[in-house]
Amino acid sequence: MYKVWKIINNYSLLLIGGAILALVWANVSPDSYHHFVHYPLIENFFIGQLEEVNGETHRVLTVHYLFNDVLMALFFAIAAKEVWEAIILEEGSLRGRKAATPLIATLGGMAGPVVMFFALAFILWPATVPDVAHGWAIPTATDIAFSYLVGRLVFGAGHPAIRFLLLLAIADDAGGLLILAIFYPTGELAPQWLILSFGVCLAVFLLFNWLPRKLDGDNLSSPRGTWVRENLGSMPYLIAGAISWYAFQEAGIHPALGLLPLIPAIPHADQAYGFFAQEEENMTDLLNRLEHALKVPVQLVLFGFGLSNAGVEFAAIGEPTWLVLFGLLLGKPLGIFLMGWIAAYPLRLGLPEGMNLRDLLALGCVAAIGFTVALFVASVAFPAGEVQDAAKMGALFSFGAAAVSLVVGKLVGVRKVHD
Known part of the structure; x- marks a missing residue:
């Protein structure tokens, strides 16, 4: 039972459960689903979304606000902790020459989806550009946990591409947090x-x-x-x-980012073991102890996040769905491969020993799983309605990158390396 729960805990299967339940609920009984999501828990409160009633503005704490704006702060705090340690610690994975190629590939993995998003919009649906333009950041996301799980299936646990993928995903998270803070304010600054x-x-x-x-x-x-x-x-x-x-x-x-300034203030370890490292379970510094204490609560938060965000009717599928989906499935692998190649060869930074360009292509496909952060960005990029629902569907469909990754891995001859 412990091993089963550990798998569920590490790979956020509760998030999938919440998303599936939301999809079923929204398509069977959409009115009751939306009533649940927007149910006012506390009105005239000091936290919550701003609403105007009879000419007066006050805050209302709804189920959606509770999960997206309050509790998801814990999720982003854990992501920020990994980014902070990777940067600040002497052996941090985002320091020095060893991180150069993954960091440059990350730039491609964020720029490629944006270029693909706008290219497809202007070529195929130019009339929709004003409506969908604000969602450009949705396909830049990489879901660390699910990409890690799929990466192990494609490469095996001991392949150097797994470490490369985690470095890229952590850097991608850092970029995503900056994008959210700068480009997606929740109100008047x-x-x-x-x-x-x-x-x-x-x-x-x-x-x-x-x-x-x-x-x-x-x-x-x-x-x-x-x-x-x-x-x-x-x-x-x-x-x-x-x-x-x-x-x-x-x-x-966005208040979900509100814990980020606190992370550097908390006493932290003097050694970095890397994301998902087993050794961190034995660390006694306060930052690692807090992370371990939050792991189970955050999984429950992710279940609630999936439940309150993934309830989209299939009838909502439209142009934003395909822009987000192909931004991830096409733009991210192409961007990662191109910039990774430039870093490895023209810039002579190289790839990790035991990794080649075929692995880099398959890795780009694995990184195209946007899901959690893509779903989150979709919820803040657009107001509730058809465009938001269509964009969310694209984020959900990005799970298809898992199947694409397995196929591409087989076609290009990725060699699995086990522990």
Whole structure:
């Protein structure tokens, strides 16, 4: 039973379950599904989506807002933790020459879908361009967990392409977070609120992380640091996280990103093992302990996210569906392959030992699974309605990249490497 749950936990199968349930529910009883998703949990609240009633604006906490804007902050915090450690730690996977080719390939994997999205829109459906243009970022996403799972099926667990894929997916997440913050505000921007967010995160870092270590100096017993850990634990960071989240909401930036400034403030390990690394389960630093504590809750959050976002009627399939889908299935593999080739050969940065261009092509197909983040971006890129539903369907259909990856892997002769 433990092994079964571990597979479910690691690969977000609860998210698939929530998405499938939403699809069935929305197509069997769409009215009851939308009533559930937009059900007002608390009206006239200090958090929630803005609504205007009788000329007055107030916030309403709905089921959809709870999952998308509040609880998904935990999911993005875990993604940000992996990005932060990959950048800041001495052995971080996004540092140095070894990360150069995956990072350049990531640029292609983000630019390729955007180019494909607009090229298809202008060529096939020019009249729809004004309606769909705001969704250009949807196909830039790569779902780390599902890409990892499919990558293992295509390459085997010991193939160097798996590490390349994870580096690319982590960098892709970092780019996606920046895109969300910059291009998809949730309301009128009020950047002064960001002073509160970054200020409280800086304060908690100085008071509960830097200062105890500074006062302990070379004292190996670390009495002050130990007192902070044993008596305060994660409480200062939880309070700072709540304040930071609220500041993002008020700043007009998507509040699901509200925990990002907090990640660098939390005491972290001095060694990086990489995404999904078994060794991290034994790390005792606060950042890793918080990640482990959040793993199960985040899977339940992803179930709720899938349930409240994937309920799209099949009748909604339209031009945005194909733009998102082919942006992922065509644009991402082509972009990754082209930029990966440029990095490896004209720039002479090379590919990892044991990996070749055929593997790079198959890897690009694996990375085309957008799902979670693509679904999230679709929900913020367009207002609720036909265009949003059609774009979401494209994100859901990107699961087809799994089948494409397996076929391409066979056709190009990818050699599986097991542990």
